[in-house]
Amino acid sequence: MMFTLADVLEPLTGIRYANATLALSEAVVDSRQAIPAALFVAIAGERTDGHAYVEAAFKNGASLALVQQDIAAAIPVVDLRQPLAAQYTFPPAPFALRVEDTIAALQAVAAGWRRSLNIRVIGITGSVGKSTTKELVADVLSQRYRTVKNLGNFNNEIGLPLTLLKLSRGTERAITEMGFYVPGEIRQLCEMAQPQVGILTNIGTVHAERAGSQEVIARGKSELVQSLPAAPEGTAILNFDDPWIRPMNSLTQANILYYGLNPQADLWADQIEGHGLEGISFRLHYRGDAYSMQVPLIGQHSVHTALRATAAGLVEGLSWPEIVEGLTHSGNQLRLVAVKTQQGALMLDDTYNASPESTLAALNLLDEIPGRHIAVLGGMFELGQYEKSGHEMVGIRAAEIAEYILTLGEKGKMIAAAALQSGCPAQKVTNYDTTDQVVEALRGLLREGDVVLVKGSHGLRMDRIVSDLEVEE
Known part of the structure; x- marks a missing residue:
């Protein structure tokens, strides 16, 4: 109900x-x-x-x-x-x-509704990696629990309550991102969501212009840790490798679970290897036991995402087989294929299908990979009454992270229009009618080190863009 x-x-x-x-x-x-x-x-x-x-x-x-x-x-x-x-x-x-x-x-x-529910909430904050962590934590926890996660970037004073009001009495776990812009904001979000588990990804310089310094950012992010209930109900999952996050254990009476690449962490990883299109492999260590696995995440940096999702599974009582299943066989939009183009760019091929939520998640992943970002986005089909708002949402996010935006088809024009309205320069946003036109534009645009996301509904056949540009082996 x-x-x-x-x-x-x-x-x-x-x-x-x-x-x-x-x-x-x-x-x-x-x-x-x-x-x-x-x-x-x-x-x-x-x-x-x-x-x-x-x-x-x-x-x-x-x-x-x-x-x-x-x-x-x-x-x-x-x-x-x-x-x-x-x-x-x-x-x-x-x-x-x-x-x-x-x-x-x-x-x-929203706060009143959340208080009425017998549910555990996992809050996630950090400078980067919140969205990918949210997706993978949801994949892991859904192996056992009825799980709800926030849509897209609904992680602020309006988005979070909208997420809370999507919960039902049948929901068992909720995963919520918590964004930070000014001190006190995450504390306010925690007052609404009342998380029992808090995951901190890292502290960077995002929002430093508004916040003033990395120290202020760290203090703001730490509000999640400070808001957790005491042990045994509360647990803070902290990045041992981040010098800003490691000392936050002193700010809470909750249990602490450190993760990272350092053997001093409670949960740590080594033997990390990249396998191109096959993802990454690594060995996890926890309480004297070791577990080797391969997951479909792009880039060796993604091991931290896997560690966070594993930690959440352990805290919430999942078995190792359940955790491994969630990490390795999830059907979420993080399972992108990465190929090299003839120009030396990294192309993220996510052309099987598209929805606003999966496209936003793919754009967030693009944002986390170093390089000049180029978004090639096609229209999304079968959205009904959500067609205009869904495309606008994607265009706004693309404008925030991509240096060039190439859109395809009639519906793609809505993405382009939203990007332009968000302040993206007109010379960096172009709509095309055919995939051949997109390929020709990319041939002249791409250079070594670029990172390109190609995503759109299956009916647009945007896979042709990838096949025309990738290096033949």
Whole structure:
């Protein structure tokens, strides 16, 4: 069962309304993503005001809206800024709830829903590697538990509560990324999610311009560790190889599990070898035992991702066969094929199929591999009402990490448009009608050391781009 109107009202009014039985499916902030029984949260953003789209959300099936200002649509509005009678009769759906601040209300509702669930939450933060870690941890834990993970980069003060409101009473484990921009942000996210397990990947210089220094970044990331419950309920999974993270054991009463490449770590790896298209192999050490395996992850640096997922599995009580199965036979989008092009570039071939979620994860992986980043992205099919927002989401993320963006087909134009609107220079974003045109463009663009992601729906046959450019063996 998902949440109900009563679950929305209780954290906002302090009253549990027995007659508020309206069932709700999930929360959305984009009216185009509203599905039947959704809760639409109208947010007044810098570019778009969600209050103008309340009626559109209801037309798409939403049953309830949170608003903080008057709306033009002729929709019943219950004003929660004034005390309601304990026996208040709510109008039939769809209708709106008026609150002081819709973002604060969303967060309160999500926190209340999470508190009502008997669930363990695994929080992940760090400068890089959060998304790939999230995916692999989910693959491992889903070998035993009903697991939910956050969609794409839903890791901030809006995305995290949306993820929490996707949980059901049947969910057993939730994996949530926690992004950092300013001190106090992760603490706020932890107050909502209440994680029992915290995984720290590494501390880099991402957001240093905003935060001020790497020390401030480390302090901000450490808020996850500080928010964990004491042992035995809580466990911090810390990167022993990172000098900023290693000392964080002093900030918590939770259990500590160190991972890394150093034998002093609790869980460590050696004999790390790259095998080209076959992934990487390594040997894991834990409590005197050793386990050798090969996983379909690109690059030897990915051993840290495997270590983090293994640590999460151990903490959550999985057996070694379950952990190995999750690491080696997962069906997630991290299983990319890497090939060398005739120009000496590394090409990530993920052309079998594409969805917004898998494309975002592939872009995140592209972002983690050193080199000049080029994204070759095709349209995504069968998205229905999510078509425009899904392509826009991909275009925005591509603009953040790729120096050049080449899109393919009519639907690819939506990706290109979103990238341009995000500030990507026009000369670095081009849409093409055919794969042959893309190949010719790449022949003139690629150079040694580049990293190229090629991804799109299977019907676009973008595998031809890879086969035309890869080195023949």
